[in-house]
Amino acid sequence: MTDTREAAPPAADGGEPPDGSEFGVGDESGDGPRIEFRGGKWASTVPLVFFIVWAIFQSGVLGIGDTNGLVVGALIGTTLGMFLVRGDWKAYADTIFEGMTQRVAATAIVAWLWAGMFAETLQVGGFVEGLIFAADALNVGAATFPAAAFVLCGLLATGIGTGYGATVAFVTLFFPAGVLVGANPVLLFAAILSGAVFGDNLAPVSDTTIVSAVTQDADIGGVVASRFKYAIAAAIPAFAAYLIAGSVMSGVSLEGSAALRESANALGLVHLLSMGVVILTAVAGRHIVEAISWGLIVAVVFNLLFGLSSASDIVAFTVTESGAFTGLPVVTVGEAAGVGGSLYSGAVGFFPLIVLTLLIVAMAQVMIRGGGFEAIQEFLLNRVATTVRRAELTMVLGTATINGMITINTAAEIAIAPYIARIGEKFNINGYRRANILDANTSALGYIFPWAGGVLVGYQVMVGPDGLGAEYGTDAMVVNPIEVVPYVFHGWFLVGIFVLAAITGFGREYIPDRASEEVSRA
Amino acid sequence: MSVFDKFLAGFSFRGSTPDYAPGDALEVMVTDVEDDGGVGDGTAIARIGDSTLRIEGAPADAVNTRVVVDVDSWDETEHRGVGTYRETVGESAF
Numbered sequence: 001m002t003d004t005r006e007a008a009p010p011a012a013d014g015g016e017p018p019d020g021s022e023f024g025v026g027d028e029s030g031d032g033p034r035i036e037f038r039g040g041k042w043a044s045t046v047p048l049v050f051f052i053v054w055a056i057f058q059s060g061v062l063g064i065g066d067t068n069g070l071v072v073g074a075l076i077g078t079t080l081g082m083f084l085v086r087g088d089w090k091a092y093a094d095t096i097f098e099g100m101t102q103r104v105a106a107t108a109i110v111a112w113l114w115a116g117m118f119a120e121t122l123q124v125g126g127f128v129e130g131l132i133f134a135a136d137a138l139n140v141g142a143a144t145f146p147a148a149a150f151v152l153c154g155l156l157a158t159g160i161g162t163g164y165g166a167t168v169a170f171v172t173l174f175f176p177a178g179v180l181v182g183a184n185p186v187l188l189f190a191a192i193l194s195g196a197v198f199g200d201n202l203a204p205v206s207d208t209t210i211v212s213a214v215t216q217d218a219d220i221g222g223v224v225a226s227r228f229k230y231a232i233a234a235a236i237p238a239f240a241a242y243l244i245a246g247s248v249m250s251g252v253s254l255e256g257s258a259a260l261r262e263s264a265n266a267l268g269l270v271h272l273l274s275m276g277v278v279i280l281t282a283v284a285g286r287h288i289v290e291a292i293s294w295g296l297i298v299a300v301v302f303n304l305l306f307g308l309s310s311a312s313d314i315v316a317f318t319v320t321e322s323g324a325f326t327g328l329p330v331v332t333v334g335e336a337a338g339v340g341g342s343l344y345s346g347a348v349g350f351f352p353l354i355v356l357t358l359l360i361v362a363m364a365q366v367m368i369r370g371g372g373f374e375a376i377q378e379f380l381l382n383r384v385a386t387t388v389r390r391a392e393l394t395m396v397l398g399t400a401t402i403n404g405m406i407t408i409n410t411a412a413e414i415a416i417a418p419y420i421a422r423i424g425e426k427f428n429i430n431g432y433r434r435a436n437i438l439d440a441n442t443s444a445l446g447y448i449f450p451w452a453g454g455v456l457v458g459y460q461v462m463v464g465p466d467g468l469g470a471e472y473g474t475d476a477m478v479v480n481p482i483e484v485v486p487y488v489f490h491g492w493f494l495v496g497i498f499v500l501a502a503i504t505g506f507g508r509e510y511i512p513d514r515a516s517e518e519v520s521r522a
Numbered sequence: 523m524s525v526f527d528k529f530l531a532g533f534s535f536r537g538s539t540p541d542y543a544p545g546d547a548l549e550v551m552v553t554d555v556e557d558d559g560g561v562g563d564g565t566a567i568a569r570i571g572d573s574t575l576r577i578e579g580a581p582a583d584a585v586n587t588r589v590v591v592d593v594d595s596w597d598e599t600e601h602r603g604v605g606t607y608r609e610t611v612g613e614s615a616f
Contacts, residue, residue, distance in 0.1 A: 217615040225528035283525055388538045388571040421615040425551045425586070428570040431615065433532070508536035510570050511588070512548040514523070 035095060035369045036086040043084045044370020047363040048415065050077035052402075055411065059451055067352040070411060074359035081366055092366065099365030100358045109357065111220070112350040114292040115205035118278065119160035120346030121299045122271045125308040128169045130268025131156055132177070137266075142182030142251055146191035147242035149174055149183075150490065153192045154235070157199020159275035161206040163447060164457045167196045171458040173263055176468055179476055184249040189458060189479045190487030191242050193447040196454055197491045200409075201443035202231045204282040205292055207353065207410045208446075212439035215417035216424070218431035221282035221291070223439075226432040229507060230440060234493035241489040252476040267306045274299035315341040353410060360414050368418075377422050388427045392437065392502035395420050399441040400495060409446030409453060413438060430509035440498050444491035450481035538572045539601040546593040549611060552577065552584040566607070573601040580607040588612035 037043035054073030058064050078096060085092045131152040140148040149170065157166035170192045178188045200206050204224045213223040278295035282288055303309040311329040318334040325331045330341075367373040380398075385391035398419065403412045417438060424434040447454035459481050462468045468477035486492075501507050523531070542548060548568075555564035556576065566580035568591070577584070577591050588611050596603035 215615065217612075222528055225525070226531055228529050229533055280525075283528060425614055426553050426569065427572075428551050428553065428568060430532075505536040505538065506534075507532045508571075509532045510536075510540055512540075512542075512550055512570060514531065515549060 034371070035091050035366065037084050037370050038086055039084060041371030041375050044081070044367045044372035045376070046084060047074075047077040047081035047366055048360075050080055051360070051363060052415070059453065059456075061451075063451055063456060067356055067411075071352060071356050071359065074356060074363065078359060078363055078366070081363070091369075095365050095369045096362040098369075099362035102361055102365070105357055105361045109350075109354050111205075111210040111214075111288050111292075112207055112354065113347045114289055114296070115161045115207070115210070116346035116348075116350045117343045118205055118274075118292050118296045118299065118346070119162055119165055120342035120349070121296060121303065121309075121314060122160050122274060123165070123169065124313040124342045125271055125274075125299060125303040126265045126268035127156060127159060127271040128173055128268065129263050129265035130271065132173060133264035133266045134269060135174070136264050140181075142178075143247040144243065145178040145181060145183035146187045146246045147239055149178060149188055150191040150195045150198075150239060150242050153195025154198035154490075155195075155272070155275075157196050157206075158203045158279070159199070159271060161199065161203040161209070163196030163200035163206070163443070163454055166199055167192055167447075167454055167458045168461055170195070171461040171468075175458075175461075176472060176477060179251060179472075182251045183246065184251040185476055185479050186483045187242070187245055187249050187487055188251075190484040190489070192458065193454055193484065193488045194238055194242075194490035197443050197447045197488065197494065198231060198235055200446065200454075201439055201494065202227060204279055204288060205295075206443075207350075208413055208439050208442050210288065211410060211413050211417065212435040212442070215414070216421055216431040216435040216438065218435045220288045221284065221286070223432055223435045224279065225283050226507075226509075227436045227439070230436060230494065230497055230501070234490055234497050238490035238493050245487065252474070265308075267308055270302045270306060270308075271299060274302060309342075313341060315339075315343055356411055357414055360411060364415070364418060373418065377419065380419065380423060381426055385423050385426070388429070388508075389502060389505075391423050391427050392429070392508070393499070395423055395434070395437045396441060396495075396498045396502050399438055400445055403442050403445035404449060409442045412446075413442040425511075428511040430511050430513055432514075433507065433509050436507070437498060437502075440494050444488075444494040448485060448488045448491045450485065455481045455484065540571050540573055541598045541601060542575075542593050542596050542603060544593055544595055547608070548575070548591050548593060548605070549588060550575065550577075550591055551588055551614070552580060552586065555585060574603075576602075576604045577607050578604065581610065584610070586614040 035044065051074045054077065055070055058069050058073065082089050082092050135148050135152060138148065153166050153170045153174070156169065157163050160166060171189070175188055175192060179185050200208050202224060203209055204220050209223065210220060213220045274295050277298050278291050281294055282291040300314055303314065304311065312332055315330045316339065317331045318336065318338050318340060319326065319331060320334070320337050322333055326333055364373070380394060385394040399416050402416045403409050420434050420438045446452050449455065462478045464470070469475060550568040550570060552566045553569040554567040556567050557564060566577040566584045568575045568577060575591065577589065580589060590608040590611055591605035592608055593603055593605045
């Protein structure tokens with residue numbers, strides 16, 4: 001094909017892009033101090049490699065999906081690396097600070113804090129109950145329940161941006177209702193996970209979406225718009241597959257559609273508008289903080305206006321004794337003093353991931369200053385990614401592999417992001433395309449394998465003394481995570497589409513094709 | 523670009539060897555320098571997919587920077603072209 005351009009250069013040429021030097025990560029040849037390691041440049045990979053091994057052992061082998069545990073692994077790995085440094089250890093310590101103060105980490109952190117507040121406000125505003133109303137109103141039966149769960153969980157995950165949160169909400173409320181009306185439990189759990197993949201991949205407020213965009217110099221709204229084609233190309237056959245499988249795979253015969261209706265609330269569906277505000281303003285090019293803030297304001301107004309939640313569900317100051325301010329709607333008397341509400345818990349919920357992110361980018365910076373990053377990059381570029389097709393396949397399979405091993409998918413995404421950026425740039429592959437390759441596999445693999453974080457959080461709801469199995473007194477409410485692997489259709493289709501896209505060039509864009517809006521705005 | 527266009531952008535099967543025409547102004551990432559047998563610094567190269575654009579007049583440290591290039595000539599058979607450096611507009615994402 002012939003690609004021609006007008007004489008005018010792309011919009012990006014007017015300003016200074018948010019480049020790697022601002023992030024600090026890319027400057028391996030530049031102004032920062034080099035760190036000499038005992039054992040050469042490969043020794044600089046020890047902190048990150050130790051962390052990855054820890055993450056595989058903790059989450060993959062032991063099945064513990066605890067982000068705080070990964071923080072400890074990262075801390076130990078970072079400390080171990082210091083003992084391998086030749087000469088003054090101050091340079092190593094300085095590099096940790098240098099890594100932690102990069103813009104890439106700060107950008108993701110800011111977006112997560114806002115996204116967390118928005119997501120939790122939708123949760124307390126009865127969005128899930130609204131979706132359950134929709135399922136009931138549409139008269140969803142046993143055979144169509146998995147397909148409906150996929151669509152509705154996908155909607156919730158797209159709204160709240162966290163596939164983990166959507167999985168917990170749907171396994172808690174939607175899953176037992178589906179099993180009671182006779183849907184196959186394995187298929188239903190897999191459909192919920194598929195919905196989580198869809199939202200994690202597409203939502204502008206998703207942590208993985210944010211990381212994929214900011215690490216590839218692309219604006220979040222543009223990334224969401226550009227990945228829509230891949231998401232839909234996987235979602236349509238996945239929906240059909242759930243309809244077919246739902247009619248073939250039988251469930252247990254329990255009668256309980258009443259349980260579904262009990263929690264239904266039509267008003268919760270107003271949050272489709274809150275969600276729409278965020279998506280449309282982000283895609284229209286507004287900054288993600290502004291987009292989420294507008295969505296948050298709309299959600300709070302809806303919650304209060306329609307009585308979906310109280311003011312104290314959103315912000316709550318709990319005091320131990322009555323006083324002058326206890327008459328206020330946001331001040332309550334309780335046994336322990338504290339602050340709560342959706343804004344609080346939504347933001348605080350991201351704290352472990354924020355700390356982990358700071359440590360991962362610090363370890364990556366150690367690799368860069370020690371020469372390990374460059375060594376791996378040179379190996380990939382000289383031996384593996386020798387053509388654009390092979391480069392894209394390397395990006396797809398590399399992202400899939402690291403996400404298959406590390407179950408906290410955002411952590412895996414941050415670790416592989418610099419390689420995706422550099423390999424892609426060596427072939428002038430556009431930032432939108434790189435972000436899409438990075439996030440599709442991150443989102444998909446985070447919800448397929450039994451040790452994946454998304455699967456584990458759903459499984460946790462089913463097992464234990466307070467789990468669904470105990471509550472309903474039947475094993476039908478507990479699904480073995482291994483059994484769901486083949487049925488997470490949207491996840492598998494998304495990976496498959498990107499393998500095909502790399503081979504065929506579907507959706508491929510080069511850097512000269514168009515510039516990121518954030519770049520042109522800078 | 524309109525919101526609608528953003529959704530449709532890239533909705534095609536794109537080849538490995540994009541071609542351009544003289545007169546085009548491209549923003550590209552400089553990916554390499556041409557091997558000149560050690561005579562000098564070498565000419566900057568932008569690899570776009572599996573196509574190659576030689577960039578004359580680029581700074582010596584242009585690799586891994588984004589530059590705007592005016593395309594002077596392009597061979598659609600070889601998927602190679604020559605252009606002139608205009609300005610540097612950015613750097614690598616990492």
